[in-house]
Amino acid sequence: xxxxxxxxxxxxxxxxxxxxxxxxxxxxxxxxxxxxxxxxxxxxxxxxxxxxxxxxxxxxxxxxxxxxxxxxxxxxxxxxxxxxxxxxxxxxxxxxxxxxxxxxxxxxxxxxxxxxxxxxxxxxxxxxxxxxxxxxxxxxxxxxxxxxxxxxxxxxxxxxxxxxxxxxxxxxxxxxxxxxxxxxxxxxxxxxxxxxxxxxxxxxxxxxxxxxxxxxxxxxxxxxxxxxxxxxxxxxxxxxxxxxxxxxxxxxxxxxxxxxxxxxxxxxxxxxxxxxxxxxxxxxxxxxxxxxxxxxxxxxxxxxxxxxxxxxxxxxxxxxxxxxxxxxxxxxxxxxxxxxxxxxxxxxxxxxxxxxxxxxxxxxxxxxxxxxxxxxxxxxxxxxxxxxxxxxxxxxxxxxxxxxxxxxxxxxxxxxxxxxxxxxxxxxxxxxxxxxxxxxxxxxxxxxxxxxxxxxxxxxxxxx
Numbered sequence: 001x002x003x004x005x006x007x008x009x010x011x012x013x014x015x016x017x018x019x020x021x022x023x024x025x026x027x028x029x030x031x032x033x034x035x036x037x038x039x040x041x042x043x044x045x046x047x048x049x050x051x052x053x054x055x056x057x058x059x060x061x062x063x064x065x066x067x068x069x070x071x072x073x074x075x076x077x078x079x080x081x082x083x084x085x086x087x088x089x090x091x092x093x094x095x096x097x098x099x100x101x102x103x104x105x106x107x108x109x110x111x112x113x114x115x116x117x118x119x120x121x122x123x124x125x126x127x128x129x130x131x132x133x134x135x136x137x138x139x140x141x142x143x144x145x146x147x148x149x150x151x152x153x154x155x156x157x158x159x160x161x162x163x164x165x166x167x168x169x170x171x172x173x174x175x176x177x178x179x180x181x182x183x184x185x186x187x188x189x190x191x192x193x194x195x196x197x198x199x200x201x202x203x204x205x206x207x208x209x210x211x212x213x214x215x216x217x218x219x220x221x222x223x224x225x226x227x228x229x230x231x232x233x234x235x236x237x238x239x240x241x242x243x244x245x246x247x248x249x250x251x252x253x254x255x256x257x258x259x260x261x262x263x264x265x266x267x268x269x270x271x272x273x274x275x276x277x278x279x280x281x282x283x284x285x286x287x288x289x290x291x292x293x294x295x296x297x298x299x300x301x302x303x304x305x306x307x308x309x310x311x312x313x314x315x316x317x318x319x320x321x322x323x324x325x326x327x328x329x330x331x332x333x334x335x336x337x338x339x340x341x342x343x344x345x346x347x348x349x350x351x352x353x354x355x356x357x358x359x360x361x362x363x364x365x366x367x368x369x370x371x372x373x374x375x376x377x378x379x380x381x382x383x384x385x386x387x388x389x390x391x392x393x394x395x396x397x398x399x400x401x402x403x404x405x406x407x408x409x410x411x412x413x414x415x416x417x418x419x420x421x422x423x424x425x426x427x428x429x430x431x432x433x434x435x436x437x438x439x440x441x442x443x444x445x446x447x448x449x450x451x452x453x454x455x456x457x458x459x460x461x462x463x464x
Contacts, residue, residue: 185230242356411424
C-alpha cells in the first residue's frame with residue numbers, strides 16, 4: 001500500500017469512513033466553527049449531522065442546510081482548561097430539550113457520536129457509541145506527575161525533576177535544588193481533571209513568583225512537579241501507535257511565548273515551518289517511538305499521542321505527554337486531515353485498519369513538503385465581541401487592517417471561557433521561519449485593536 005498516492009489514500013480514507021458511513025452523526029459538544037470540516041466530511045459520506053454548539057466561535061461555520069445545529073449552554077468557565085473539562089460532563093448530562101432534539105434527529109438510535117478528545121469513549125452517550133474521544137485510562141496518562149515515570153520506563157533522556165506537595169516549604173526546597181539560570185517551572189497535577197494550554201504552569205524566579213503560584217495551586221492541586229527552566233525552542237513530536245509499533249511523524253514548533261515581567265507563559269499556535277537540525281529531528285522521532293512502545297506494552301495504548309518538550313542547547317528534553325490527537329498532531333495531519341482524523345477514530349475504537357508503521361511513516365516526507373501552521377491566540381476572561389473576520393496586511397514585523405485581500409485573514413470571537421483569534425490563511429509563514437515571531441505580531445495587533453492585554457511578550461531563542 002502506498003499512502004503517498006492520493007488515489008490509494010482516498011480509497012483507504014473511504015474504508016475508514018465505514019465507521020460512520022450512512023449513519024446519523026452527533027458532533028460535539030464543542031464550538032460550532034471548529035466543526036466545519038467534520039460536517040463536510042460526514043455529509044460527503046451520506047451522514048445526516050447534528051452539531052451540539054457551545055458557542056459560534058471564530059472562522060467559518062458549517063454551510064446552511066448541511067447540519068442541524070442545537071445550542072447547548074456550557075457552565076461558566078475562566079480558562080481553556082476548565083472549558084475542555086466540561087465536555088464529557090456536558091455530553092452526559094444534557095438538558096432535556098437537547099436530549100429531545102438528539103432523539104428526534106436519530107429516533108431509531110442508529111447514530112454515532114463524534115466528540116472532542118475530552119469526552120471519554122468507555123460508555124455510550126444516550127445509547128449511541130462515542131467516538132473521536134478516548135478511554136478515560138488514556139486521558140489519565142496526561143497527568144504531569146506521571147510524565148517522568150514514562151520517560152524513564154521508555155529509556156528517554158529527561159531533565160531532573162521533583163514532585164512536592166502544595167506546601168510552601170516543600171516547594172521552596174525543590175525549587176532551590178533545581179532552579180537554573182532562568183529559574184524553575186512548576187506544573188500542577190490533574191486532581192480535578194485534565195489541564196493544558198499552559199494554564200497550570202508557572203515560571204518561578206523570585207519569592208513573589210512562588211507566593212503567586214502557591215495562591216493559584218492551593219485550591220486546585222495536591223501536588224506540583226518542579227523542573228529547571230529549560231531554555232530553547234518549545235516543540236513537540238507526534239506518533240501513532242499501530243498494531244506493529246509506533247509511526248513517528250515530524251517535529252512541530254510550539255509558540256509558547258514568555259512574559260518576562262510577569263513571569264508567565266502565553267500559549268500561541270503551532271507550525272511545521274521551523275526545522276531542527278537533522279540529528280535532533282532523528283532523536284525526537286526516536287523519543288516518540290520509545291514512548292509509543294512503552295504506552296502500547298504497559299497501557300494497551302493505540303492511536304495518536306504527542307511528546308511536548310524543549311530543544312535546548314543540549315538537545316531535546318521532554319516535558320509533557322499528550323495522549324490524544326492533540327493540536328500538534330492535527331497540525332502535521334493537515335496534509336490529509338480527514339485521513340488522519342478517521343485513522344485516529346478507528347484505532348481508538350479498536351478497529352483493524354490494516355495499516356502498518358511503514359504505511360503511515362511514508363507520509364512524513366509529505367509533511368515536510370507541505371508546511372502548515374496555526375497562528376492563534378487565547379485569552380481567558382476577555383471579551384472581544386464579534387464574531388469578526390477581515391484581511392490584515394504584513395510589513396515583515398507587524399499586522400495591520402487591510403482594505404484589500406492580502407492572503408492573511410484574521411478571525412476573532414468570544415468563547416465560553418474568553419476570546420479566541422486566528423490568522424487563517426496566513427501567507428506570511430515561510431519554510432525555515434519561526435511561527436512564534438508571527439504569533440507575537442498577532443497578539444500585539446489584538447492588544448492594539450481590542451485591548452486584550454497580552455502585554456510585552458518574547459519568543460524563546462533557538463539555541464541549536
